[in-house]
Amino acid sequence: MLRVPMISKIEEEVFTPRQQAVLTAALDLLVENGDGLTMTAVARRASCSKETLYKWFGDRDGLLTATVQWQAAKVRMPQVNRSGLNAKALRASIEQFARDLLTVLIGEISITLNRTAVTHAAQEKDSLGAIVLENGPMAIRRRLKPILEAGRDARLLRFDNSEDAYRTFFGLVVRDVQIRLLLGDKTLTQINVEANIEADVQTATDQFFALYGADKTQ
Amino acid sequence: MLRVPMISKIEEEVFTPRQQAVLTAALDLLVENGDGLTMTAVARRASCSKETLYKWFGDRDGLLTATVQWQAAKVRMPQVNRSGLNAKALRASIEQFARDLLTVLIGEISITLNRTAVTHAAQEKDSLGAIVLENGPMAIRRRLKPILEAGRDARLLRFDNSEDAYRTFFGLVVRDVQIRLLLGDKTLTQINVEANIEADVQTATDQFFALYGADKTQ
C-alpha cells in the first residue's frame, strides 16, 4: 500500500495536479451519487487506471480519506480583521463568521462531505468524521474564540467560558438547518435557505449579542 | 413484493410480535455494526429465514424503512401539561422539552437512526430521512409550538413567528452536540454529554427566555 507522503490525519497532504484531478473526479461522483462511489467509476471519470488509484491511495478508504481531506482543507474562510475592536467592528466580525459558517454548511460540498463522514462513522471508522470536524466547526471555533475573548477583554462581551459562548453561537446560527439538509429534507432546499442567509445571519448575531453583549440595553 | 399493510410513509404500520422481534434484531445489528446490515445477519440474529424477511418487508430497503419507522415512532416523549399557564409552569414545560430533546438526541438509538437516514439520503433515497425528521425534530416542534403560542397569548413570551422561535430553541438546546456525535467525535461521548444534560438544559432555557421572554428584566 504505497501512499503519497502523509504526515498525519490532520496535516495536509501534497498532491500533484494529476492527483488533484483524480480527487476532483472523486468528489464530483460523491456529490452526484452519494457514497455509492466505486473505484471503477472514479478511474473512468478521471481517465486513469484503477491500478494507479491503488498505487496512489492504497485502497478505497484511502481515496475517500484523501478526497475528503483535500476538499475540507480547501474551505478557507476569509480571515477576519481583528485589529479594530470597537463595538461595530466586533459585530461585523461576528456577523461575518455567521455568514461564512452558514454559507459553507449549506453548500453541496459540505453536505456531501458531512454525509460521507457520517456514513463512515457508522462503521467504526471515524477518521473522516475527525477530518470534517477539524476543518469545519473546529476551524471556525479556533478563529472565532480569540475574537470573542478579545471582545470580552474590551468589555464588549460577557461570558464565563468562551467554549460555551462559541457553541451557543453555533447553535444560534445553524439551528436545525444542517441536520435537515443532511437528512434530505425536501422542504428545505439550499436555494430556499440561501435566500434567507442574510436575514438569518442578522437574527443570529442579534441574538448572540442579546445573550452575551455587555451592553444589556441592546 | 408482499408487504404488511402500509398506509403511508408516515403512518404507523402494525407489526406482529414476531415481526417486532425481527425489527429489534435489525435495530440491534444497526446499532452494533452501523449500516453494514445484511439480510443474512438479520435472519440469523432473529432466527428466521431470509425468505420470511423478503416476504414481510419486500427487500432490504423495506426492512430498513420498517425498522427505522418502527423505532422512531416509539420515541414518545411524555406529554407536557398545558393547563397551568403561569410563568413557572411555562418555564417548566420548556425545560422539559429541552431535556427530552437532548436526552433523545444523544441516545445510541437516535444516533444510529440518524446515521442510517443520513446514509440513506446520500443515495437519492430520502424516505428514511423524512421518517426520522418527522418523528424527531418535527414531533417535538408540533408539540412545542402550541405551548409557545399559548405562552405568547398569556403575554409570557414575545415573538413574531413561532417557527423561528422553535428553531432558535432547537439551536440553543442542541448546539453542535448532534453533528459531533453523528461524526463520531471522540471528545464528546454520550456519557460525557449525559452528565451535563441538566446544566445544559438550564442554560438553554435561560437563554431562550432571555431572547423571547416578555419580562425583559429576567
Add this chain to the structure above:
DNA sequence: GCAGAACCGTACCGTACGGTACGCCTGCGT
C-alpha cells in the same frame, strides 16, 4: 388426524465491486 399455510434452514444464483495482473503506449533520460 389431516390438509394446507406459515416458516425455518440452507443451498444456490447472479451480480457488483474491491483489488490484482498484464499488455501496451508515451515520454524522458542517457
Add this chain to the structure above:
DNA sequence: ACGCAGGCGTACCGTACGGTACGGTTCTGC
C-alpha cells in the same frame, strides 16, 4: 536509439451480499 518508469485500459479473480428456490418442520383450522 534505446531502455525504462509511469501510467492507461482492460481483463480477470475472489468474495460478499441481495435475492430466490426448495425440502423439511411446526402450527392452525376443520
